[in-house]
Each structure stands twice: as structure tokens, then as C-alpha cells.
Amino acid sequence: MWGAAIDYKSGTYHINGNTNVLETKSHEGIECVWSGRNPNISVFSSLKIKFTWKFDWSKLKNQGVDELTGHIYVYSRNSWFPATKIDVKLTGNRQEIIKQIQCRNYYDDVSYEYSLTPHYAPTPRKLDYDKMFQPSELNDTILVVEGKKLHVNKTFLSYHSEYFRALFSSNFKEGQMDEIPIGDVSYEDFALLLSTFYPKPSYPNDSTVEKLLEMGRRFLVSSAISSAEHHLITNSTIENEEMLWLADEYGMPTLLEKCIRKITTVEDAKQLKKSEKYGQLSDKTKVKLYERLVDSM
Known part of the structure; x- marks a missing residue:
């Protein structure tokens, strides 16, 4: 079962080699952090803009949404690159969508829009x-x-x-x-x-x-x-922080390893530390998280 599409249009933002986060916006249960920069301004013939959208849709998850599907369109106001469509399928929270686009200049004024359709997990049959x-x-x-x-x-x-x-x-x-x-x-x-x-x-x-x-x-x-x-x-859409705590609390080593592997950046580690479940983790698991972060640097 699916619901009505959630549509959003951003403002227009200037982008160059020094920009990073362009916009953070919450809209109808979806928070999106949009980032963009041109990392190759010294090589004019191979200029590319790298865009990243990081979606937090935990509110929708709590309402029974299983996944979001749809598309993103990103635009150049100066026509330095053609309007580009990116297909989207979100099955995990704080999932990132990354797209590099060939551009004819090292700076631009850009905007984007998305249309995402929520899909609801079927209600489990109650046993008699x-x-x-x-x-x-x-x-x-x-x-x-x-x-x-x-x-x-x-x-x-x-x-x-x-x-x-x-x-x-x-x-x-x-x-x-x-x-x-x-x-x-x-x-x-x-x-x-x-x-x-x-x-x-x-x-x-x-x-x-x-x-x-x-x-x-x-x-x-x-x-x-x-x-x-x-x-x-294999099937759960529970957030990684919660799943990590469950794996630690109830002694599920395979799940624990999977959850730890998802912590790949300092930002991921900071987000985990802010969660209320972090303080409930065992010292052994906290050491494993630290080692994982060091290994990924």
C-alpha cells in the first residue's frame, strides 16, 4: 500500500569549490540535508559538481512507512548543466543519494525538487x-x-x-x-x-x-x-542505533557486526553518541565502535 506523493521544491543556492551544505529542510515528515560543491575547479575540461541528499524520514517510519520511492530533479539556473533526474529508493533512514554532474563552469546557481511516494508495510496478521x-x-x-x-x-x-x-x-x-x-x-x-x-x-x-x-x-x-x-x-527497517542496542543487549553477534559496519564516518559516530541508546551499550561494544571508526579513517 502506498500514500500520496510528497513533493518539495528548494530555493536557489550558489555553488562553487568551497560550498558544502546548501540547505536543510523538513517537509511533511522528511528532513533533507542537501550538499554540493565543485571539487575540481583547477581542471576546466572535467568540471563536475558533486551533489548529496541525506534523508531523515524517521517520523514516517514511526507511522508505518516501509520505504520511499520517486525521483529528484536538480537544475542549473545558468544552464551550465542540463536538468538532471535521479531515481530514488529509500529503504533506510539517513540514507544518502549522491550524484556527480558534468558542468561547464566551476560555479553555478542551483536548485532541486523531489517527489517521493511513501510505501506502507502490510499490517501483520494477528494470530488467534x-x-x-x-x-x-x-x-x-x-x-x-x-x-x-x-x-x-x-x-x-x-x-x-x-x-x-x-x-x-x-x-x-x-x-x-x-x-x-x-x-x-x-x-x-x-x-x-x-x-x-x-x-x-x-x-x-x-x-x-x-x-x-x-x-x-x-x-x-x-x-x-x-x-x-x-x-x-534481512527484513527490518528499525534504525541502526536501535538495532545496535538490541544486538548488544541480547547477544546477537552477526547483527552486531552488521550494525558496526554501518558506522563509517565521524558524523555517523557523533549521531550515534547523541542517541539515547548509546549510553546503554556495553563497554565491549563501545570499544568495537571506536576500533571500527579508527579503521575507516
């Missing part, structure tokens, strides 16, 4: 937990959460979780009970965890992944954490 955990001849015990009964199979749960393996053992009184209460957890959260492997797996999305990690750690379900990490690596 009551139906999922109803009585069956395959089940041999009942877990009770917030007064609701979940009919499950001891062997199957024990295979996936050390917590349930211990709970159902003869060393605990619960192992001998027909109905076993599970306290200090909501029915929705507990059923979400079990649904990732019982009776057949469902998959996390950005709205459930953090809760799933929390529950997977509490109830020692390693497959839930692996499923969450796979989602975060």
Missing part, C-alpha cells in the same frame, strides 16, 4: 492464540497465564527451551501438576513466544521483535532469539 492453544490429543499439559489456558505438549516445549525442560522435570512440583501457572507475564507476550515454534512457527516483525527477544531470553528459547536476529538482519 486461543485457537492455537486449544485442547488436542497431541497435548498433555496445560499452562495457565492470566487465567487463560494454553494446551501444550511437554516434550515439544522441552526440546525448544531449557526453562520448560526443567519445569516439566520430576525435580519440580510443577512437573506433576495437570495445570501449571506461569506468573509475571502477560498472556499475549507468552503466547507470542510460544507461537514462534509451537505448533508451527510464525515470524517476528518490527513491532514484535523486541518483546520476542525479551521473552526468548527469560524463558531460554534460543530459537526465538535466532528468529529475531534473522528478521533484523
Whole structure:
């Protein structure tokens, strides 16, 4: 599903070999930092203007937007280069679009416009937990959460979780009970965890992944954490700062490495340090971030 296109036209700005940021503008949930300069003013025959657009559309992400597609047009008021169209597909926040354009002069007066269409992620289908955990001849015990009964199979749960393996053992009184209460957890959260492997797996999305990690750690379900990490690596649109914290907090080394690799500039590091999640990172991860920044210089 997609929404109406978001259109914007900039002002006109002078550009030469000394310019950098030309304009910073917020418009309908999109902030764009537009930069441009001519880095080769000494070689007239190969003059090129390098334009960069850095988009921050976190507000739209929070409203369910999955990606933005469309185009940018950049113009020369003095006709030193032809109007140029750049196709755009934004899938990550603070993503940069870079374009070098051949120009017939080392300075110019320039402007741009964009038209970007927001695409909304489909709403995940809500699982019917009551139906999922109803009585069956395959089940041999009942877990009770917030007064609701979940009919499950001891062997199957024990295979996936050390917590349930211990709970159902003869060393605990619960192992001998027909109905076993599970306290200090909501029915929705507990059923979400079990649904990732019982009776057949469902998959996390950005709205459930953090809760799933929390529950997977509490109830020692390693497959839930692996499923969450796979989602975060391959499908998620969660911002890198948040994803980095999740990887550090819940021990997901592959995701952690991916997030650290995205920190490539001093500006990226400064932005991360400003985030509220930075202070919650472990010292070990902060050292890895520092080493990554040094290596990239």
C-alpha cells in the first residue's frame, strides 16, 4: 500500500569549490540535508559538481512507512548543466543519494525538487492464540497465564527451551501438576513466544521483535532469539542505533557486526553518541565502535 506523493521544491543556492551544505529542510515528515560543491575547479575540461541528499524520514517510519520511492530533479539556473533526474529508493533512514554532474563552469546557481511516494508495510496478521492453544490429543499439559489456558505438549516445549525442560522435570512440583501457572507475564507476550515454534512457527516483525527477544531470553528459547536476529538482519527497517542496542543487549553477534559496519564516518559516530541508546551499550561494544571508526579513517 502506498500514500500520496510528497513533493518539495528548494530555493536557489550558489555553488562553487568551497560550498558544502546548501540547505536543510523538513517537509511533511522528511528532513533533507542537501550538499554540493565543485571539487575540481583547477581542471576546466572535467568540471563536475558533486551533489548529496541525506534523508531523515524517521517520523514516517514511526507511522508505518516501509520505504520511499520517486525521483529528484536538480537544475542549473545558468544552464551550465542540463536538468538532471535521479531515481530514488529509500529503504533506510539517513540514507544518502549522491550524484556527480558534468558542468561547464566551476560555479553555478542551483536548485532541486523531489517527489517521493511513501510505501506502507502490510499490517501483520494477528494470530488467534486461543485457537492455537486449544485442547488436542497431541497435548498433555496445560499452562495457565492470566487465567487463560494454553494446551501444550511437554516434550515439544522441552526440546525448544531449557526453562520448560526443567519445569516439566520430576525435580519440580510443577512437573506433576495437570495445570501449571506461569506468573509475571502477560498472556499475549507468552503466547507470542510460544507461537514462534509451537505448533508451527510464525515470524517476528518490527513491532514484535523486541518483546520476542525479551521473552526468548527469560524463558531460554534460543530459537526465538535466532528468529529475531534473522528478521533484523534481512527484513527490518528499525534504525541502526536501535538495532545496535538490541544486538548488544541480547547477544546477537552477526547483527552486531552488521550494525558496526554501518558506522563509517565521524558524523555517523557523533549521531550515534547523541542517541539515547548509546549510553546503554556495553563497554565491549563501545570499544568495537571506536576500533571500527579508527579503521575507516
